[in-house]
Amino acid sequence: MISLIRSEIYKIRKQSKTLYALAAILIIEGFVIVSAYYQGAGIIDLLLANLKDSFEFKGNLLNGNLIIYLILNSLWFHIPLILMIIISGFLTSEYKDRTLETVMLQPVGKLNFILSKYVVSIVFTLLIVLLLAVSTFLVSYWIFGRGDLVVYLDGLNFFKSDEAFYRLIYAFVSGANSMIFFSVVSLTLAVILKDATKTWIVSAIFLICSNLLLKIDFQNEFLNELFFSKLTDSWQYFFYYKIPYSTIYFKNFMLFGYTLITMIIGIIIFKRRDIQV
């Protein structure tokens, strides 16, 4: 199993798509920083427009913490989309290049093979989120400095710089769990569909639907609390003025359960299916 994981890591390191993923993450980050640099002051002005009649503001809200929060919002769509495309490719490329048949001719168990794919996908996802977080914090603080964070969530919430820092870190940690879910789903879709293009399309549709369903009220408490799409936003809860820790723990725990179920489904399908390309 360990040697399989090592082999998968070696493949990822050698594949150009890994570099594309890293580049895509950094490009998204760059876009947010550049647009914030030129338009950020305008956004803040608009946000505080009605308060300007009564207040004078001292201090700078367009700071590193706000930029990190804006980049963090790419966890809604951009980052999971990139992850789903890259990670599904871990398996579909094996089908396409017929390397899967070659691997299966070796004394390698199907369970261990697919399990190593899932393990490496999770590790890859964590590394991407870590890269995003570290580079975002470094670049944002370097260019924009530190300061209070303002977020609109059930009103205007202001957080002191130190508090904003730990809230942002916790949000990245919680967001990583959501990213793992989407990565595992994409690999399971790759198991089912085999073809890269089909998997990308279905993964994108899954992500879009998941985002849309998050907003829909099912008029049913059970569905509203337990349906998978309602669980992927736990990281956002760190920006309520009073952090609802129990909700965050519950959402993360349930989403981890969905991740495990999705992985088990993928493993079962892969094990039962003949290796035919």
Next chain:
Amino acid sequence: MKRLSFIFIFFISLNLISGQEIDNDLLEIKKRMDSIKSFNANIELDVDISFINMPTKYGKVRYKQGESTKVTSDDFIMLPKRGLDLTLTEIFRHPFITVNRGEEYHKGVLCKVINIIPTSSKSNFAIATLFMDTKAKRIVKSEISTKTEGVFTTYLGYQNYMDALPAAIEVQFAVNGVKIPLRFLGKETEVDRKVIKQEGSKTGKIFLRLSEVQFVK
């Protein structure tokens, strides 16, 4: 005929008003405040507005006669546009007249109430009402109707009978809800346009506490 008598009464009233002098008690208070040449103090600031959640902010306030009061802080702070004019500099900047409105109790203290009506168009307030504790020679409440920024009501609390500077200031004002750019919204944030329209303006409050006041001679 009714219109003519109204115009007549209006001009007579105007003539009476223009003949009034500035209230002596107000001049006494102003004289007392003017004796403060400069001071530094720590400031603690809390905001009570329904749609704003903000932790207590800390800063420093610095006043020097002839200059506007300066507040500095390492944090982002929101200061009321009115209510920090502790030395009445803004009111006395342009000519005005005072009208005695009698006496009223404020927090158990019998206060003299006066209206301040600017006689210059340059003044940025339309009318102000001051509640003066004439025995302690200080203002305890003010209502300032500005020309463009709404009405600000300020309550001033003092630590002891001798203090010229307040230890606690509460500023009340009307404030409209926030306009939110869509891209700034979180996924969970729901904007109910009907509710926002119905809400209109709300009363906001800012609480300021001054401590470690140091007078500089």
